[in-house]
Amino acid sequence: MTHTLHREGNAEDLSSDFPVLAIRAKGYNEKGNLWRLKKILEVAVTRYPLANFGDIVTGTKFTSDLEQMMKSERECPIVHMVFTNRDDLTRFLGDLKEMNLGISVVVSGLFETIFDCCRKVGLKPHTVNYSAGVWGRVERLPSLEILEVTTLCGHSLVSSHLVKRFIEEIRKGKIRCEEAAQELARQCVCGIFNPIRAARILRSVCGLHHSPDEGPSQE
Incomplete structure (x- = not known):
């Protein structure tokens, strides 16, 4: 897998x-x-x-x-x-x-x-898989900061458009980064989406540096 x-x-x-x-x-x-x-x-x-x-x-x-x-x-x-x-x-x-x-x-x-x-713990990996990256018309891909969020779902169920919408709403103070990240996590059916990391990425993209518990920044 x-x-x-x-x-x-x-x-x-x-x-x-x-x-x-x-x-x-x-x-x-x-x-x-x-x-x-x-x-x-x-x-x-x-x-x-x-x-x-x-x-x-x-x-x-x-x-x-x-x-x-x-x-x-x-x-x-x-x-x-x-x-x-x-x-x-x-x-x-x-x-x-x-x-x-x-x-x-x-x-x-x-x-x-x-x-x-x-x-x-005394274990030896049986097999190692490497990702060879993305090939082809990579200019059509979203920005790297968006990909950092969407690739948290390996089945591409987290839309780049949804991520962009949440970024706009976070900047307007309509939703907290953690809430947006959890909603994004709901789109991933297998459970590998990391909302903690996603919230951290969203804060960085939006230029927010406050504590996760403080709610939307008013900067």
Whole structure:
């Protein structure tokens, strides 16, 4: 799965953005192992302050909740969660190693950081995927600051037009950055959109440097 690979941003910004997914292997363990995915999701959500999470079928942190995901009997092929710091990610990888559920796990982020997290808990990555970037008529793409938000959703469900509209509303004081980021997160069906990072990007784009809890700036 490569939909978490294309998040735009600089190294500093990406250092607090770690999407993780767990997936069963087709033809190997995709049948009768829903409980394993649920266990991984439950451990992540109950032990760590995740920016987002979801199971593709039931919804995400912003459209459903963990209780509904645990109750659902619908077969979901994959679960997602987004960590915001390397320490929590490292501990979670240790949890996965201890549980030994036999489920494939993909962690996206800066390579040096991910390798270090794995090293600390005695894990060795099986496969490494690289994003080759975007090719073709790149002049038709939105600006980089917009792409930093839209690429937080790997299935392109967060529209650049919606991001631009929220930027205008933030500048007019009609909505807070955090509220806009959470509304953007609702568009992402799998739960890998990081609204905490999105709010930070929106504040920067709008030239706001106040605390996230203060509401719209009146500058």
